[in-house]
Amino acid sequence: MNKADLIEAVAREANFTHVDTKRAIDATISVIQKALKRGDTVGLVGFGSFTVRKRAARMARNPRTGEAVKIKASKVPRFTPGKPFKDFVNN
Template sequence: MNKTELIENVADQAGITKVAAGAALEAALASIRDTLKRGDSVTLVGFGSFSVTKRAARMGRNPKTGEALKIKASMAPKFTAGKPLKDALN
């Protein structure tokens, strides 16, 4: 399912227009992104949690040339599925 299909599905299930569903989805994603940028986590009970993890600086290799290169430290988003979501899939 891509973003357009998700918006259509939300609009159908909620009985709202695709424009309203698209705006709601964009607002929810922006809120999650802004919260993660601040370093906080977002927990949706029954669905899962979004958080930020630190990746340490490390040495890597260019696969084409084999040359060693330094990969700088970074922050990465992480999603952990909640128990109800896991149970729904199994």
């Protein structure tokens, strides 16, 4: 399911217009992104949590040439599903 499919499904499920649903989903994604950029955690009870983790600098190899390449430290967004969400998917 891509973003367009998600918008269509949510609009149908909630009986909203396509335009309002797109605006709401875009706003939700934007708010989550801004919160993570500030270093906040976004927790949705029953669904999961969005956090930012620090990834240390490391050495890797270019698979084509075998040459050693240094990868800089970075921050990566992470989603951890909540137990009710995991249970729903597994049952």
